Amino acid sequence: MELNVSTPTSTAAELIARSNRLGADPKNTNYAGGNTSAKGTETDPVTGEPVELLWVKGSGGDLGTLQESGLAVLRLDRMRALVDVYPGVAREDEMVAAFDYCLHGKGGAAPSIDTAMHGLVDAAHVDHLHPDSGIAIATAADGEELTTKIFGDKVVWVPWRRPGFQLGLDIAAIKEQNPQAIGCILGGHGITAWGETSEKCEKNSLWMIRTAEKYIRANSKKLPFGARVKKWEPLSPAKRRARAAELAPTLRGVASADRPMVGHFTDDRIVLDFLASRNHPRLAELGTSCPDHFLRTKVKPMVVDLPADAPLEKVKARVAELHEAYRADYAGYYDRNKVKGSPAMRGADPLIILVPGVGMFSYGANKQTARVAGEFYINAINVMRGAEGLSTYAPIDEAEKFRIEYWALEEAKLQRMPKPKPLATRVALVTGAASGIGRATAEKLAAEGACVVIADLSLERAQAAAAEIGSTDVAVGVQVDVSDAAAVQAMVDEAVLAFGGVDLVVNNAGLSLSRSLLETTERDWDLQHDVMAKGSFLVAQAAARAMIDQGLGGDIVYISSKNSIFAGPNNVAYGAAKADQAHQVRLLAAELGEHGIKVNGVNPDGVVQGSGIFSSGWGANRAAVYGVKEKDLGKFYAQRTILKREVLPENIANAVFVLCSAELSHTTGLHIPVDAGVAAAFLR
Structure with missing residues (x-):
């Protein structure tokens, strides 16, 4: 007998297309938030008989980028049979493991906690x-009344309940009791809609979203967050970014007291308007409500309560006080709500720091997580605006937040x-990184988990090199003339605004002119010392x-020679340079x-391949000095070494990585020769 194992079904393809459309618009749902499903009948490849299946977005996926691999596929009869063995709310978490016994075929992605909602609701499609x-x-204090006023009997209010099997049963019962309804508002959480076709389900979801938007626009108070406060008004764009760059390293240290974090900064108008309002301290203290929000942002942010233009040292001192208070407050939240068996506290540092007049700093284990945390808090601001505009913002209480955060x-x-890569959470800044040793080093550091800032004299080449490494969540390109102190500071400012700070600097920018003593001009001397000696000093200092x-802490690595x-x-x-x-x-290691x-430091021999220095005339000059053809210069260098090996850019990159790795955590002031063995250059 030949098994009839089908390719992706039309039902699954239709679900993916709907999910991608819904997830592409942030007005519909946040990144990685929400889930969609479809039910249909397929032929069981083992029995040849029809079998009802549920396709549902699996745990951890994102609707906007959902693919077939992100779907969990379950047998609907087995999934619904779990109702008969459901042990009640006190033990509902056990039902998640039971979903594994309902999987069809290889099952696809791991089923999420919301699988019950999709499987138990009697509708072919659910969003x-x-x-x-x-x-x-x-999250409005009178949300139930507003639901009736806005939607009539087409949408039903469901009081807050933590996501799980019981919530699935509740929504299934509500749909059965309200045949006219197309969906429900989940108190403190979000929405659920359904339909007998994928098209109808999507239409119902969008109708609920757009109807709520229109009602809020038409009926909201003029100033939902209260009057604006002059001392919290935004600084000018240039002054905002300058102050943000000044504060970013300090704030990243605050967010990284328990574990290192990568940062993201935004001065989005939504954030600035919220922070300029009279009521932002009260609302920020209430925290977020939707589980997807506070799992990314923590239950509430840390808010700096000084004017944006206050003296920098005063702001830094206040930040330290606020951080201490935030940690004590978070520890109190944990102690008040923990129960026997609660996981250990994961860290008491803020993931969102709000600075009136400047903007928002958000943090995560990588740049994408940090950026998304900020996006989620913007979602939360929008939620608070809508709720305050119509009523009063009333998020779920802290006990419920704790039950989810420490679920x-x-x-x-x-x-x-997965286990993080060796350089995860580290921000690397590499100069002269558009080609040669610098580029190979940037690629190596990114491959080992670092966020990388590609700095080069050519902005176009820097950005092109960064784009080849990855998205702006991984690498960014910036322009710098390392001999210019202002340009160097601007480069560091761009780095800290891109990723929150800087941990690992590679002084690689260089050039060379091969000339004898009598042929070397004063201009030649100044140029090479300005770029390499002065430039390295300026970069290290900033x-x-x-x-x-x-x-x-941190690492500074010089690519010497x-x-x-x-x-x-x-x-x-x-x-001499x-x-x-x-x-x-040696001097900086001591200081x-x-x-x-x-x-x-790393001391390479001549690295010919991919080198901007060698391709710009240095190679031809050195070849002439040694009496070889320029194309054979690499081979010549190799033959004069002990190991008879040509030194390549990746060899230098590997040495930089080792110097910055945990394995050499106790090593400083060292120069590593990467020259295949040049006896005359042995360290002594």
């Missing part, structure tokens, strides 16, 4: 979404996450300020150690 307009109604199922999800403000030790002909300006760099390593900042 559960988190639109700002819907949550605004769900055993949520803890299990965290435990299933980066060290940020690292010290963070209080997280064997020429810092080895004396060769026609090389006086380059060799490299010797300057080499001694900066910055008290801040946990390690400073080390």
Whole structure:
């Protein structure tokens, strides 16, 4: 007998298309928020008989980018049979494990906690979404009355209940009791809609969302957040970004006291308007309500309560006080709500920090998570605006938030996450990174988990190199002339605004002119020392300020050269500049150690492949000095080494990674030769 194993079904394809459309519009649902499902009949490849199946978005997926692999596929008869063995609310978490016994075939993605809602509701298609307009109604103090007023009997109010099997039973019963209804508002949470066709279900979801939006626009108070306060008005764009860059390292240190975090900054008008309002302290203190929101943002943010233009040192001192108070408050929240068997407290630092007049800083284990946390808090601001505009914002209470934040199922999800890469949460800044050693180093650091800032004299080449490494959640390209102090500070500012701070700096920018002593001009000398000696100093100085403000330690690596030790002909300006760099390593290692900042160097031999220096004339000059063809220069360098190997950009990149890895956490002031063995350049 030949098994009839089908390709992706039309039902699944239709569901994916609907999900992608709904998830593409942030007005409908937030990133990775909500879930959709479809029911249909397929032929069982084993029995050849029809079998009813449920396709539902699995745990952790995103509707906007959902693919077939993100669907869980369950046998509907087995899933619904779980009703007969349901042990009650006190043990409803056990039902999630039971879903595994209902999977069809390989099953696809892991079923989420909302699977019961989709399987038990008697409708062919179900959408559960988190639109700002819907949550605004769900979190209004008189949400139940508003639901009737806005939607009539087409939408039914469901009081808050933690997601799970019982909520699925509740919604199934409500649908059965209200045959005219197309969906429901879930108190404190979101919306659910259904339909007998995919098209009808999507239409019902959008009708609920748009109807709520229109009602809020037409009936909201003029100033939902209260009057604006002059001292909290936004600074000008340039001053906002300047102050944000000044504060970013300090705030990242606050968010990373328990575990290192990557940061994201936004001065979105929605955030600035909220923070300029009289009521923002009260509303921020109430925290978010939708589980998807506070699992990303923590139950509430930390709010800096000084004017944006207050003296910087005063703001930093106040931040330290607010952080101490926030940690004590969070510990109190944990202690008040923990029960026997609660997971250990995961950390008491804020994930959202609000600075009136400046903007919002959000944090996560990587850039995407940090960025999405900020997007979720903007969702929360929109929710608060809608609820306050119509009524009073009334999120679920802290006990319910705790039950979800420290849910055993949520803890299990965290435990299933893959082990982070060695450089995860670290922000690397590499100069001269559009080609050669710098580019290979940036690629290596990104591959090992770091966020990377590609800095180069050419903005176009820097951005192109960053784009080849990954999205802006992984790498960004910036322009810098390392010999210009203002340009260097602007580069560091861009780095801290892109990723929250800086942890790992690679001083790689360089150039060379191969000339004898008598041919070397004063201009030649100044140019090479400005870029390499002065440039490295300026970059290290600006980066060290940020690292010290963070209080997280860090690494500075100089790409020096064997020429810092080895004396060769026609090389006086380059060799002297490299010797300057080499001694900066020792000097800074001695000075910055008290801040946990390690400073080390790498001494390569000539790296010909991919080198901007060699391709710009240096290679031809060195080939002429040694009496070889330029195309054979790499081979020539290899033959003069002990190992007879050509040194490649990735060899240098590997050395940088090792110096910054945990394995060399106790090493500073070291130069690593990466020259395949040049005896004259041995360290001594």
